[in-house]
Every structure is written in C-alpha cells, then in structure tokens.
Amino acid sequence: MKPIDLYVAPPSPTSRAVIIAARYMHINVKLIIIDLMKGEQKEDWFVKMNPQHCLPTINDNGFILWESRAIMTYMANKYAPNNPIYPMDPKQRGRVDCLLQYDLNVLNRAITDLMIPLRRSNKMNQKNNQRQSSTKFLNTIKERKVNEALEYLESILINNHYLIDNHLTLADFSVYCSLEFAEKYHYNLSRYQNLHQYFERLKQILCGLLF
Incomplete structure (x- = not known):
C-alpha cells in the first residue's frame, strides 16, 4: 500500500493524536513535518491542497482531508474496519x-x-x-x-x-x-x-x- 502523506506539526496535540492512531492501527503513513514558525502551512502549495492551511492534513492517494478526528475515523473506517479501536456497534x-x-x-x-x-x-x-x-x-x-x-x-x-x-x-x-x-x-x-x-x-x- 502506498503510504498516506501525513502533514503534521509535532508539538500539536491534534497532530500527535493522528500519529498515534495511525501507528496503533499499523497504517502506513509518511510523516511530513510542517514548520509553523516558518509559516510553511501558508505556502502556496499547501494552501492549494488545504485552503484552511491547518494541521494535521492527509493526502491519501489524492484524497485530501484535515481535522484530526475526521482523519482518525476515516483511517479506521478504511484501513482497520474491524478494529475495536473504532467499534462497529x-x-x-x-x-x-x-x-x-x-x-x-x-x-x-x-x-x-x-x-x-x-x-x-x-x-x-x-x-x-x-x-x-x-x-x-x-x-x-x-x-x-x-x-x-x-x-x-x-x-x-x-x-x-x-x-x-x-x-x-x-x-x-x-x-x-x-x-x-x-x-x-x-x-x-x-x-x-x-x-x-x-x-x-x-x-x-x-x-x-x-x-
């Protein structure tokens, strides 16, 4: 499986939650660190991908998603549908x-x-x-x-x-x-x-x- 590009700011609680979720579910992700202090999240290439220029953001083979809780539930639904980490009930x-x-x-x-x-x-x-x-x-x-x-x-x-x-x-x-x-x-x-x-x-x- 091609890794999911996961754009994060390591100190951010929301970025850290998505990293934990991905690794706990053994989902293949490629971490791409964005330096907020340098304003990298406001560079044209990033804003084109995510107009809200917020982190974390994922690019799953062309599917772009942001907001940490949406990302976690998406990954669980797609890549770990039977994992009790996100129950089916x-x-x-x-x-x-x-x-x-x-x-x-x-x-x-x-x-x-x-x-x-x-x-x-x-x-x-x-x-x-x-x-x-x-x-x-x-x-x-x-x-x-x-x-x-x-x-x-x-x-x-x-x-x-x-x-x-x-x-x-x-x-x-x-x-x-x-x-x-x-x-x-x-x-x-x-x-x-x-x-x-x-x-x-x-x-x-x-x-x-x-x-």
Whole structure:
C-alpha cells in the first residue's frame, strides 16, 4: 500500500493524536513535518491542497482531508474496519464519536484557551528576565472550565480503565494528547486520582508510538 502523506506539526496535540492512531492501527503513513514558525502551512502549495492551511492534513492517494478526528475515523473506517479501536456497534461508535467531539469542543478548547496565553506570558517574562510564578497568569474563569472538563472525565473513569469501558478507542488517543498538552505546561493532573492514573497508564502504552 502506498503510504498516506501525513502533514503534521509535532508539538500539536491534534497532530500527535493522528500519529498515534495511525501507528496503533499499523497504517502506513509518511510523516511530513510542517514548520509553523516558518509559516510553511501558508505556502502556496499547501494552501492549494488545504485552503484552511491547518494541521494535521492527509493526502491519501489524492484524497485530501484535515481535522484530526475526521482523519482518525476515516483511517479506521478504511484501513482497520474491524478494529475495536473504532467499534462497529452503532451505540459504542456513537459513544466514541461523542467523546471525540467532547475533546474538540470542551476539553481541548478549555486547555488551549488557558495554556496558550500562559505560554506567551511566560515567554514575555523570560525576555524581561522576570521570575514570576506562572500561577500568577492563570485566568480563574478559564481554569474553572478546564477543571469542569477534567471532572467529567474523572467521573467516567471511576469504574473504567479507559473512556469507553475497558478497551482503548480513538477517543482515548485524542483525549490523551489534550492531557499531554496540559501537563507540558505544568497543569496539575494529580488532583484527579482516576484521571491521573489513566493518563499515566496511557503514557506507558502510547509513548513508543510518537517521535
């Protein structure tokens, strides 16, 4: 099988989720790294392929698709149709889709809204040689939204090893990468016992699938 061209930005949670999904399902992909800092995603050749100039993007033998969750479900449907990672049962699949959308619209959005301004503030202080605690820049309202999103996941994991009962699905990959992004910027996940154990468990399973 000719490899799928997979255009990614390695630090991006959405890019990382697609990489994990592809490798977990043993799908042949060719990673093409796009440097966002250099604006490579806005070069003519890329915009012609993807007018939204967003990552990740795939080119599967001429079929172009972007948005990480759409890419993951497409790959599962086409290349791993019997893999329980994306269940065939409509109800189970519906639960996976629901959590993928929860990650997109609630969890990832809340984490990004909190962490991106924090990162920029910290960089600015480093340039000014100021040593101020990063907690000073935490926006209370934004942090509350993150906490609410995490509390919901904590409730799911009280009796489950993974988000959908006790087996991995695409939803776990997407949520894991959002949590990984939060941890990278020193968000304390340990206050949520079940969620923290879940995150550490996934880290052991999935870390070898990344760079």
